[in-house]
């Protein structure tokens with residue numbers, strides 16, 4: 405049967421905007437509530453009915469979409485001690501939110517219990533907070549405090565702050581014409597109450613419980629803050645009353661550095677070290693043999709390798725021998741020569757989808773970023789609409805299995821895993837069968853980076869390759885080796901070991917955003933001529949960039965693009 409080869413060249417990069425799936429994945433960076441351990445999640449046990457509960461139930465009925473209990477819990481509001489009621493049975497207290505014991509345990513002994521009226525008012529405040537966010541609560545408290553405050557001296561102009569707050573309140577006044585604001589409309593809360601101060605002349609019966617009132621305010625303030633934290637982000641044009649408009653703007657998150665910036669930062673140590681020494685070398689004299697020898701030594705110390713160092717010095721000599729030379733001249737020539745070495749290996753990862761699954765085996769010593777890179781690759785592949793199956797072939801490290809499951813979930817990939825210590829080759833076999841059955845486009849197999857010793861590790865890899873070959877003579881179709889850019893010369897040795905055992909077909913250099921010694925990639929490329937498909941520039945799911953020879957060369961040479 406003539407094999408029609410449909411070579412789908414996947415060069416993931418800028419022209420593949422992150423897909424919804426990949427973006428959705430980014431949103432999932434945070435741990436989801438269902439990923440929380442049970443003891444943390446808020447419970448469902450009802451509290452004994454009380455006036456406050458009746459109010460809450462009333463509010464819930466009027467406002468089903470607001471989770472009052474969660475709001476209360478979030479706000480750190482806990483059941484106020486009932487007044488003149490029999491103390492709640494221990495079971496009632498334990499029926500409160502788990503961890504309430506922690507809350508109670510952390511709570512100083514309640515002061516004299518509130519009067520029934522005060523408790524009802526308090527409960528009404530809770531209800532207000534629950535019913536629609538903080539605006540009602542502010543109204544209640546403002547009304548309560550207005551009743552207690554003396555008439556302010558007429559000042560004529562509003563202070564700028566008050567004017568701003570009034571303005572923001574005015575523009576965000578909920579539409580009273582519509583008593584039931586639509587679920588998505590979250591009217592901004594009213595202006596925050598001015599800090600309460602005892603203001604009336606005659607002794608105020610409330611004086612006796614001022615500490616309680618202040619405690620209540622503080623709790624309410626916490627509520628307000630918590631409520632805002634849990635409240636959905638307000639649409640543009642609204643401000644939360646607690647923060648002045650200028651404070652309202654959340655501090656601008658520093659825009660995430662572009663991958664190129666991160667690459668340059670990661671390589672800054674290599675480039676600044678190199679350019680600093682080169683500048684020092686060329687301030688003294690015209691270009692001569694001694695200077696060329698010094699330059700060659702510097703380039704080799706930067707892990708560029710002998711071959712590339714000689715290329716650079718030969719080119720420089722041809723251009724500038726016997727003449728003045730500046731550091732800029734050397735940087736330019738260095739960037740040019742390194743680009744020439746890297747361009748032939750900067751290739752897209754080629755997937756042959758004429759038969760499925762295309763098997764990618766990921767190898768590398770422990771800690772070089774295999775599992776993370778598999779997650780990043782899967783995000784790109786599923787973002788491009790391909791069906792991905794992962795195999796947790798690192799059965800040596802428990803965390804690796806769990807880690808891969810998380811990546812599979814985040815990228816919408818299938819995954820086959822087994823118990824710790826299981827035979828990796830058997831797992832690879834099973835994964836291939838399942839990928840075949842599920843018609844996965846790509847099967848990515850993780851492997852152990854570390855076993856008892858190197859020979860065991862190599863034997864395991866050889867067995868995986870052998871077993872896959874029995875299922876598909878061309879499998880594994882791609883063997884990717886991850887290299888940690890911070891390990892410098894070690895990476896060269898690792899390529900030699902894994903290349904012989906697993907038949908490495910391409911490289912991914914990770915951690916180039918760290919204190920990378922990226923020069924070694926130039927030496928590896930010159931010596932092994934292995935394709936470099938991607939570079940890792942961070943721990944995030946999208947921190948994997950197609951390898952670009954010129955960008956990399958200019959970053960190492962410290963030459964502006």
Ligand SMILES: Nc1nc2c(ncn2[C@@H]2O[C@H](COP(=O)(O)OP(=O)(O)OP(=O)(O)O)[C@@H](O)[C@H]2O)c(=O)[nH]1
Nearest residue numbers: 770771772773774775776804853915940941942943
């Ligand atoms: N800064 C940075 N960290 C990375 C990058 N890639 C991986 N890492 C981190 O490197 C560490 C090791 O990554 P893993 O994916 O667990 O490495 P591994 O090769 O699977 O390790 P083993 O499972 O022990 O073989 C993790 O903390 C990753 O987040 C990268 O490009 N940049």
